[in-house]
Amino acid sequence: MKKLCLVVLALFLCSSVFGATLAEGVAAYKNKDYPAAFKIIRELAEQGDADAQNNLGNMYDQGDGVTWDYKEAAKWFRMAAEQGNALAQYHLGILYANGEGVTKGYIQAHMWFTLSCSGGNEDAGKNCDKLAEKLAPFQIKEAKRLAKEKAAEIEEKKGGKVE
Numbered sequence: 001m002k003k004l005c006l007v008v009l010a011l012f013l014c015s016s017v018f019g020a021t022l023a024e025g026v027a028a029y030k031n032k033d034y035p036a037a038f039k040i041i042r043e044l045a046e047q048g049d050a051d052a053q054n055n056l057g058n059m060y061d062q063g064d065g066v067t068w069d070y071k072e073a074a075k076w077f078r079m080a081a082e083q084g085n086a087l088a089q090y091h092l093g094i095l096y097a098n099g100e101g102v103t104k105g106y107i108q109a110h111m112w113f114t115l116s117c118s119g120g121n122e123d124a125g126k127n128c129d130k131l132a133e134k135l136a137p138f139q140i141k142e143a144k145r146l147a148k149e150k151a152a153e154i155e156e157k158k159g160g161k162v163e
Helices: 002-018 022-030 034-046 050-062 070-081 086-098 106-118 122-132 137-158
Strands: none
Touching: 022 034, 022 050, 034 050, 050 070, 050 086, 070 086, 086 106, 086 122, 106 122, 106 137
């Protein structure tokens, strides 16, 4: 009986960490309980949750509860962006525009902003307009071509139709 109680208690304690939701991780983050937020968000991110991946990227981008690391931020933003997360696409665009954690590239930045804008992020559209001032028409055309290819790739991964 004692063993059974210990097993049940151990399972309960494990489930409180591993069964935590993103909302709990975000709440911990907002309360500046960064160790708890990191533990919850990282676990969910490693399981493939795009929103958690974006949040983890943000933690690395801002240095909140972790060592400030643009390369690690880019890694997590990319994982989420490749799943169609518009906010992660926006963040990845910023990293490319500034050359933080990735090789600076306005065409890549424009591509990610275009995808994010298509996902409803208005700020991404504004950044596309700003970048367009720095790009030649053929570069904008290339960025849009890459965005179209990436959008099709993302839809295919999701199991959607590719047109």
